[in-house]
Amino acid sequence: MKKIFLSEDEMPQSWYNIAADLKTPPLPPLNPGTLQPLGPDDLAPLFPMALIEQEMSMQREIPIPEPVQDGLKMWRPSPLIRATGLEAALKTPAKIYFKYEGVSPAGSHKPNTAIAQAYYNKQEGVKRLATETGAGQWGSSLALAGQMFGLDVKVYMVKVSFTQKPYRRSMMKSWGAEIVPSPSMDTAFGRAILEKDPDSTGSLGIAISEAVEDAAQRDDTKYALGSVLNHVLLHQTVIGLEAKKQMAIAGDSPDIVIGCVGGGSNFAGLAFPYLRDKINGADIDFRAIEPTACPTLTRGKFTYDFGDMAQMTPLVSMHTLGHTFMPPGIHAGGLRYHGMAPMLSHVVREGLIDSYAYHQVEVFDAADIFAKTEGIIPAPESAHAIKGAVDAAIEAREAGEEKTILFNLSGHGHFDMTAYDAYYAGKLTDYRPDDSDLATGLAATEGLPQV
Numbered sequence: 001m002k003k004i005f006l007s008e009d010e011m012p013q014s015w016y017n018i019a020a021d022l023k024t025p026p027l028p029p030l031n032p033g034t035l036q037p038l039g040p041d042d043l044a045p046l047f048p049m050a051l052i053e054q055e056m057s058m059q060r061e062i063p064i065p066e067p068v069q070d071g072l073k074m075w076r077p078s079p080l081i082r083a084t085g086l087e088a089a090l091k092t093p094a095k096i097y098f099k100y101e102g103v104s105p106a107g108s109h110k111p112n113t114a115i116a117q118a119y120y121n122k123q124e125g126v127k128r129l130a131t132e133t134g135a136g137q138w139g140s141s142l143a144l145a146g147q148m149f150g151l152d153v154k155v156y157m158v159k160v161s162f163t164q165k166p167y168r169r170s171m172m173k174s175w176g177a178e179i180v181p182s183p184s185m186d187t188a189f190g191r192a193i194l195e196k197d198p199d200s201t202g203s204l205g206i207a208i209s210e211a212v213e214d215a216a217q218r219d220d221t222k223y224a225l226g227s228v229l230n231h232v233l234l235h236q237t238v239i240g241l242e243a244k245k246q247m248a249i250a251g252d253s254p255d256i257v258i259g260c261v262g263g264g265s266n267f268a269g270l271a272f273p274y275l276r277d278k279i280n281g282a283d284i285d286f287r288a289i290e291p292t293a294c295p296t297l298t299r300g301k302f303t304y305d306f307g308d309m310a311q312m313t314p315l316v317s318m319h320t321l322g323h324t325f326m327p328p329g330i331h332a333g334g335l336r337y338h339g340m341a342p343m344l345s346h347v348v349r350e351g352l353i354d355s356y357a358y359h360q361v362e363v364f365d366a367a368d369i370f371a372k373t374e375g376i377i378p379a380p381e382s383a384h385a386i387k388g389a390v391d392a393a394i395e396a397r398e399a400g401e402e403k404t405i406l407f408n409l410s411g412h413g414h415f416d417m418t419a420y421d422a423y424y425a426g427k428l429t430d431y432r433p434d435d436s437d438l439a440t441g442l443a444a445t446e447g448l449p450q451v
Contacts, residue, residue: 002084004246006077012241013064015234018272018343020060021279026346027317027451030304035449038314045216046223048124051117054231062234064116071115071148075104076238080246085373087393094396094403095252096389099243099270100376101410106171108379108411109266110141110226113235117224118145128152128221130214132182132207134262135161135333135381136168137411138226143177154221156182156190156210159202161333167415182207189213189310203326204337209310216312227263228307228318228341236269239408244273247406254284254406256392260384261288261297261355262334264341266410271353278352286353288344289388291363293431294327296320296340297348297355301442304449307339317451318345321433322441328431330360331419332380338441356388359430363387364423367413379411380419 019025028037043052054062064072083096101109121129129151133139139155146153155177162169162181172179180186182202183193187210193200200206208225215223225232247253257274259267267288278284290297297319305320307313319340321327327336340348347353360380367383369390370376378386385407396403413420422428 001250002082004080004249006242006245008073008077010245011069011072011077012238014061015064016237016241016273016276017057017060017062017234018275019058019230021276022346023279024350026342029342030315030449032306032311032315042314046212048120048126048222050120050123051231054234055229065119068116068119071119072112072238077242078103080243083374086370089369089373090390090393090397092393092397093401094393094405096393096405097247097250098407098409099239101239101266101408102376102412106137106140106144107414108137108141109236109239109269109408110137111144112238112269113226113232113265114138114141114145115148116235118142118149118151121222121224122149122151126151126220126222128154128218129224130154130211130221131224131226132156132158132204132211133226134158134204134336135379136165136172136415137334137379139177139179140168140171140175141226142224143172143175146177147175153177154214155179156184156207158182158204158207158333158336159200160329164331164333164418165415171415182210184210186210187213201329203309205309205323208308209312212308212312213310227265228339230343232265233268233272233341233343236265237272239266239269240271240273243270243406252404255403256285256287256405258287258289258385258388258392258405258407260335260381260410261290261340261344262337262381264344266408268341268344270406270408275347275352287388287392288348288353288355289384290355290357291330291332291335291384292357292359293330293433294321294336295357295433296338298357299438300340301445302345302349303445303451305339305445315448316342318342319348320445321438322444324444325441330431331416332360332384334381335384358384358387359432361428361430364428366390376409377413377420378409379413380416382410385409
């Protein structure tokens, strides 16, 4: 069986909240002024109360509202696909499956939470949303969701991606969003960055600061984040919940679960429903794959840090490279973030998940093999998961083991063809920050609460 589909009636009716099953609770976010655990009122200027409640919830299952389900049914349930062509090319005894999230209108997993966030904001009477985007998948998704629920959307897009991905900008405009390159002249923080460095290519940390500043200064506006926070990871669990049903139809279950990680949402979306099984004794290997150029899990520090460069967000416990870290302009723009989701950082620290880092060129090597054998051109971010799956399949071949591998193909690469042009022309460059680069970034966490 090549493809496994579910009917709309089989779509999850509730999100899964891993907080209910953790043996050790994660550390609480802190108010940066008082250094005390955050309360709902601390987050109210930025988020609607329903999302704040989800952020702090210990309830295992949280019902998905019908209007959100209706929006998700535009493309969900997404297919589970057996990568038979890739298996044959690798001559592996392993079975490789992937959950394909590129079937959404925006071409990635991001609308899974964008639609939910837009709905809850609309319910609270919000008129406008401000957000950031790296590669553009999140900005596109929130633009789509804003159009669905009648909300204005302002997107601060990291400047290097703004330049690299013009068609992502066009997609956001098609759905009615306003987009500016970040750092921009539209905020005080953006202007301060440009005054110091007029040629700044930007970072997600800068773009988040701009979006938070925008939202904090307008009564009609809330902030929306596409990854990192608990409620975002919660909304993405529809991926793993569907995958479990589909793998059961295939009569199989994964030995290895793989996803790329930038902020952590697509990995958590697939992995967390399976991680519950591991917590309860199942023997499953979880692999989080990040770029060597931005090695948050593999070389970062677990500590309290800000999610943005301007230090406007709460302090959260996470693996971080420091909120001032400036990643190089790799094409996987969605993975160029200094921090990792606190909930994902927590389970990595608990030893439940292993992390791996790969260079840009070897990731595109894997993407090229996948495109030739499975017909799907993957996003550069998602190609990291493919590289992880290829390595796991080769390990199985060399060991003569019949492993079952499941990975999340979080998006297609149709708007990333300039990156593929550079790859085929031999112009892609690998980056690896040296220890002094990392030390400079991590110095920004000195004086903050330590773990």
